[in-house]
Amino acid sequence: MSYQFRYESVLSIKEKEKDQVRQEYIHSVDHFEQAATQLYELLRKKEQLEQEHEQALSKGLTVLHIKQIQHYRKNLEKSIDQSQNKVSTARQAMQIKEFELHKSDVEVKKYSKLKERDRTHYQFLIKQEEAKVMDEAALRQFTNQKFR
Template sequence: MIYQYKFDKILTIKENEKNDVLVKYNETIKKFEEVAEKLYKLLKKKEDLLQFQQEKLTQGLTVQEIRHNQQFMDNLENIIMHNQKEVIKARQAMNTQQSKLMEKNIEVKKYEKIKEKDFQKFLEEIKEVENKDMDEISIRQFLSKG
């Protein structure tokens, strides 16, 4: 007897779906890391600019330089706010894909568990058939000697 799992095609489909979701999840992680890195660099730039401005204020600045620096800081703040929104979107996308991945993983595990139980049942059936065959052979030998 050859073992054939009745849901083998479904299991294969579910594994493929899980792998597709895993690829998408890894892409969202990469996107999140890129956006977060960009935000980090902008925040670092803002911090450096504030420190630079403090140093320049102690040395003395013209009104024009102060206005220029403030305008640059305002623009930087707008860019930072925009990037923060993108980081939030990327995090949400990553969390959504993670949830989908967990669901697909659970589905695959269910089918694998069913397959495992089905295979154990198959082995038990083979063992029963072998035992019946052995009993039959024993009875025939006993009857042929008797």
């Protein structure tokens, strides 16, 4: 009599779902990291632009050059705003996937725990059956000795 967990198929499905959600979470983390890196690069460019602008102002600039810098700064700030929105969206998606991963992990743990309890109960029943068989054998042996 071999042990067969009655919810084995459900457990395997839940484990596959968990693996899929884990892959989606990893993908969302990568997407978030890319968006955050892009934002960091834009902010670094803006900081460098401001430093260069201050140095150039101390040396003296033409009006045309100042206008070009302001135009570039406006475009950079627009890009930064868009990038911040992307980072925020990617963070939210990542947090949702993290929650889903946690939820699927809990589901798998529930079925694993159920399987563990069921196996323990099965082993207990097997030991009880073995003890019963041993008691019957001992009783037969005792009665055979008594009637000889």
